Amino acid sequence: MEENRIISALSDEEHERFRQKVIAFVEEHVRPQAKELESKEMFPRDIIREMGKHRWMGIPIPEKYGGAGLDNLSYIIAVEEFSRASGSVGITLAAHTSLVVWPIYTHGSEAQKQKYLPTLSSGEHIGSFGLTENNAGSDAGATETMAVYDNGHYVVNGNKRFITNGTYADTIIFTASHDRSKKIHGISAFIVEKGTPGFSPVRKEDKLGLRASDTAELLFEDCRIPKENLVGEENDGFKVFMETLDGGRISIGALALGEAQGALDAAIQYVQEHDLKKSQTVQKTIADMTMDVSAARHMIYHAARLKDKKLTVSLEGAVAKCFASEASMRVSSMAMDLMGMEGLTNRYPAEQFFRDAKLNEIGEGTSEIQRIVIARQVLGR
Numbered sequence: 001m002e003e004n005r006i007i008s009a010l011s012d013e014e015h016e017r018f019r020q021k022v023i024a025f026v027e028e029h030v031r032p033q034a035k036e037l038e039s040k041e042m043f044p045r046d047i048i049r050e051m052g053k054h055r056w057m058g059i060p061i062p063e064k065y066g067g068a069g070l071d072n073l074s075y076i077i078a079v080e081e082f083s084r085a086s087g088s089v090g091i092t093l094a095a096h097t098s099l100v101v102w103p104i105y106t107h108g109s110e111a112q113k114q115k116y117l118p119t120l121s122s123g124e125h126i127g128s129f130g131l132t133e134n135n136a137g138s139d140a141g142a143t144e145t146m147a148v149y150d151n152g153h154y155v156v157n158g159n160k161r162f163i164t165n166g167t168y169a170d171t172i173i174f175t176a177s178h179d180r181s182k183k184i185h186g187i188s189a190f191i192v193e194k195g196t197p198g199f200s201p202v203r204k205e206d207k208l209g210l211r212a213s214d215t216a217e218l219l220f221e222d223c224r225i226p227k228e229n230l231v232g233e234e235n236d237g238f239k240v241f242m243e244t245l246d247g248g249r250i251s252i253g254a255l256a257l258g259e260a261q262g263a264l265d266a267a268i269q270y271v272q273e274h275d276l277k278k279s280q281t282v283q284k285t286i287a288d289m290t291m292d293v294s295a296a297r298h299m300i301y302h303a304a305r306l307k308d309k310k311l312t313v314s315l316e317g318a319v320a321k322c323f324a325s326e327a328s329m330r331v332s333s334m335a336m337d338l339m340g341m342e343g344l345t346n347r348y349p350a351e352q353f354f355r356d357a358k359l360n361e362i363g364e365g366t367s368e369i370q371r372i373v374i375a376r377q378v379l380g381r
Contacts, residue, residue: 022081034086037212052123066118073304076254083258087356088212095164098248100127107232130160130174141184147176156220166216187237191229198223209355249321253300256328256360263353267335296324315377322370325360
């Protein structure tokens with residue numbers, strides 16, 4: 001399939017060598033069981049353990065904390081290639097790394113880094129990020145989960161919805177308010193560990209796509225969190241998760257890119273098997289799909305490069321995520337249209353990518369929110 005691939009000029013030889021390692025892993029461990037994982041809704045725990053042997057569950061984390069010690073572009077390439085075979089595996093990696101491993105590394109105390117990062121990077125433990133609530137989706141400042149300080153602990157009550165990896169997570173970062181009247185200025189971020197009394201995942205969501213990815217509701221009932229589990233400073237939680245989401249959007253863009261490339265791969269396979277290459281209508285469709293995939297890749301790699309230079313990526317991350325997520329919907333839809341009725345069957349993975357792609361326009365900030373972020377960056381508040 002690699003001959004059908006447009007490799008971005010933004011990716012140098014070192015990154016392409018890394019890509020080939022990931023592709024070899026995917027072909028051995030992921031692609032052969034991708035269809036079964038989805039049909040049986042099997043969380044890819046065994047694949048995560050294998051990834052952990054390479055420290056790929058902590059790709060952008062320094063080796064001193066158990067990570068692979070690579071850059072963000074390498075991480076984005078990995079999310080792309082895993083998602084090209086399985087969106088569920090891609091989003092499991094993305095949520096774990098961007099939303100848990102990264103904020104612990106950038107905002108956590110030295111003790112937190114030493115305690116949590118080695119087991120997260122090795123895949124021994126899985127991470128999850130609890131932000132969304134019933135009444136706090138796009139408006140994350142409306143967080144209703146409460147954390148009240150009491151004698152060295154925070155007593156937490158509330159719930160979180162649509163949390164990726166929630167059922168299986170060993171280490172969860174979540175947000176809670178100390179005073180809802182202060183809105184974004186009264187929110188803190190915390191770590192809670194699996195098995196903590198008063199904390200439990202209570203429901204697994206039944207989803208349209210990404211069915212091998214775990215999405216759960218988390219419940220806090222008088223859950224006592226030790227003070228040392230506060231991430232960053234008290235009342236800085238909004239800042240922590242906004243910076244986290246800036247980078248996380250690039251990873252969701254990579255997820256969308258991988259799914260779009262996978263749909264394009266499937267369409268090319270179909271055209272070749274059915275000898276449709278001479279049809280100009282088919283040629284136009286393949287060309288349009290290729291342009292979307294290529295443009296998305298350049299945007300996402302550009303944003304990752306900026307992040308590696310430690311530059312602010314609020315604008316570039318939002319642009320890349322919004323474009324790539326919408327491109328993945330266009331490309332997967334075109335793939336199904338090109339295949340006709342065959343596209344509705346699971347003989348080809350186009351229908352799977354089509355169902356998976358919708359999440360990208362919603363998760364990590366909807367397309368509407370991305371457009372607000374973009375406009376504010378360009379026009380100023």
